[in-house]
Amino acid sequence: MATRSTSTPTQPGVASTLPQFLRQDRSTLVNKFNYIENLQRERLTEQYDNPEKETEWTRLTGNHIAYRNRYINVEPFADNRVKLNVAEGFNDYINASPIALGPRHYIATQGPKDTSTSQFYRMLAQETESDAPAVVVMLTKTHESGREKCFKYFPESQDTPLDLHPDPDLDDGFEGQVELLSSEEDAACRCTVRHLRLKYKSASTEDDQWQQKDICHLLFVGWPDFSVPEGENRNAMLNLVAKSAELNKPADVPCGSHFSLDAQSHKPTGVGSSPRIVHCSAGVGRSGTFIALDFLLAHLSRGNLESVPDDEDPILDTVNAMRRQRMMMVQSEAQFLFLYDVLRLAWSEKHQTIDAEP
Template sequence: MSAMGDEGSKTGPSSEVRTASSTTGGSEISSFQSPLCASPARFVLKPGQFLHDADATESLASFTRRTCSMSVFSLFFDYTTVIAKDTKENCSVGESHPMLNRFKDVRCFDKNRVKVKHPDGTHDFLHANYVDGFREKNKFILTQAPLEQTSEQFWAMIFQENVVLIVALIALDDKQCRRYMPIKNGTTVNFGAYTIEHHGTQQIRDTYDATILKIRHGSEPERKLLHICYFDWPDKGTPTRPTEMLNLIADMNYNRRLMMEEAEKSGWLKSGTQSPIVVHCLAGVGRSGTLAALDICCRKLDYTEKQSTGPMVDVKDAVLRLRTQREMAVQNPEQYLFLHLAVIEYALRQRYYDDVDTIDLSSFNGYTV
């Protein structure tokens, strides 16, 4: 697929890892503006309700027929109706700390920001937002790639939020994203009060690898976490095939469960304690938002397939809701198109279709392989 990157205008500078299947630069953000006038998307939840649930959706069959009937242009236009509903949330805390924002035009909502006290005690701003998953509050934390001046705060967030899994959708090569962790087995890096130790890396499939890290902070018990680095998402594109992202998401969820179970046995994570998945790319909105949206849609398909309604999904609704928690999530129309194709591929893989002969994606030639 050909697409734009997820960057904006800059302001500042071994345990075995398993796969789920083993057991069963600096370009300007697109100024893509909608010609439509629309009311902002607002979702008022009652106690006990989830932002992403089985309602407000359409059947898989209807979604597929509609997608197959569209062209690249019409899907791109559909994306304009999404961004036209963006909410104008308060972002004053981040705006008061411009040097802590990687890009001046990628803002961080105040209402659901992750508050992490700075080492000097002067503020608690880090460019990160809690993001809900399907029927799971705060499943994700979407954040920008750490800057030199925010690396210690990044690890403070990992410790504070009981994180066992980090997913990086960008290579840690010091060119775009500084190395915020040791890169060789047995080596250690200190970020202020936090000590990070490398305990081995192994390549998972062809497009990402996984590293076991141990983190120490003061007299607290040592913690082990998994760092997955997906290195094949082009700077100005989308993954070559939806399969690659679907594999990543399956392994992400599977290994999160394993790491949480191990943490509970080790005693540092209490049973029932939440452990968000920290996801970052460069800005933490385009690639990161696409991964979160795809996971939401896939989990909705899995959940509703077991219900009397049969499999249900609504990519547009998922993206609308996601963007109320992380500004600019799913940043460009190419990523929006990719989501539609990836959802169809996932449903095919899971055999959720009664009749596959009706699926005709010929209008998207050049966007699939």
Template structure:
């Protein structure tokens, strides 16, 4: 056997990025579990998932903790670098500013020290912390002190984690209220708070184990019966179409208080399902994010290769739609090592349309690996498939590409639509533009198309889930009577039953309501006699009646700028 020179390799350490933005409901345990009995007139208890907060996907977390503010205050913005962690007010400065803004009740390196202490028990992640228990803080002008809070006052909390590249904070969470001043409360409050804090952790652990045990006993093939939510949790919030405009107006009142309440209700009703295939040793590297795993019961299964038990896995799930329980595939953005699997899924599932909702990079952070050929009319091999970019049209508000896929003597065309500018965890686009884009994409589907539409962003849950809601409710509003009802809550819950975290932030949830309101307003105008072409026309989009082969003109060589 020939033995050549040993291969040499170099290790390059990638620079850290800011921690991944996390939803506050993924960090903090529901306020329903955090009994008000744990509060005193100067303190309250918070319980949160420290393991999720310390997620090091974008680099090692070097600082993490909690900020507290009154519910009337504006949430803090993410600092540019980790040194800003110390610039947040301590208790003394916060009190002497009239309790304006936020302050840090957790000491420096608090969670990092706790992580080291728990290194022998890696599964432990639930943490409880008493806010407002230190005394004599009036003398600690420049030092940390977890000082007392004002009695009978409502507070919010924000979780912050930092790498060397900067810090990321969650949205504000909760309505933690201190009790009115009482002599009894002052004496025993601290004892009660500590006991209840332990009870919170034990209760949540028991609840999670009970749900896990229940899921193991259920039939994996029975999607409807898996992991039933407790019957006390509402699963539907129907809204009459005729009243929808006023309903949305009410939801916006008091700083969107009712929106926040409904969003928390949605989190409480959401149930996690098993994702055992996603965590197999051979599949872990196929997941872009460690907390976004494809559920087993709804995952898209690739045709297995040889005898590799992991060759059928891809981080993608079927999502029910208006006409089919598998109308959509929601997928993470491909990694370089999963690009071949991505195209294999498109071919095997007979996908006619791909909708991409993220750029390759956002704010210097890699969100997606380029999975298509860079050059026009330059076929590229992806496994057994040959993919060729044959047409590309960068328009004013989106980009269209057409790919030719070949496997042996069989060829197909797949249309690709890229909607730029949609920020992660956000809903910064105009709802009318997204509606028009979704209408145009849907108009490109043919009755002969056999497979589902594939939609992806980076993780395939936030922007993807929001877009699927828009597309779904376009069909609902078009086909319903004006006296009917729509239920955004139940459809988001249905999506979450098939893939975790679908619609990832409250802002995205509010955006869906605004988009549905716009759809209803357009339908009302149409019913009042206005012509449909005047309702749905958007000058930034290609007219629906245009000849498809003529509009996809080669206006640029090379890859589209994403």
């Protein structure tokens, strides 16, 4: 991609130490966003023109998955999707994609529908480690502008648990109940923290024993669809990134090394092995921006953005890497530019703190 190497003016002192990828002007960044948009169109066009060709961008098709999607134009790639553990010949589909960035693992998924809530909890039980709570980050209201963005898939009171009934379309015997253990408001993150407990059993459960999974559910509603959080909501969202990481205890990026997107080739086990479950409504715009910030800010805090070559752009590379795993991640131009704004401010704050130390 040919883009102008243009820099924004910087103030004397700390700001002048910004690496080149954080000094690009708006027009250059808009060109870069258009570039990754074109890449996405080319990938999908290749699939439409060659439907028999299996590539990393192959899209799923068929009526057996359409009714499980919230939006007709947002679905996971065929070779990078979460598959539910169901009996052979039954529908294993859920609109969810594993996302691997370096050693960190996430699942980006759509906001559950009333008809997919049971499948969502199946996924939580299946994809997270049994000895640690699952961490779910919800970045949307249930309704915006008069439209449902996400079904209220969690109980709001301790007196009204959510029942999960067996699904004949899956034939896995999964049934259970979701209880609300406690709920509190986190002022710093401007989010509601719910501690849930999933009790369930399935056809594979030994001796018909009920199993349980604790869930930490973080609901943040200060982020409008297609947009970015503003003012205090912006600071709260960044606190939410840190809080969700603290609860999830993900594998940290290496310290003092160069920025790297190399992902582990296998599902990790042990401490920090459970992916963070992140969703908004479609599971691509706000979810992708949140995941990118978590990964990039981890690299910033570990000192891995100190010596990025002038011809490299970790933000662009991160977004492109996510879009190879799930379409439309960081969906809007505003969200793409927001990543640069946040990293630029975080960089300056970090170096001001370092300079102020005795």
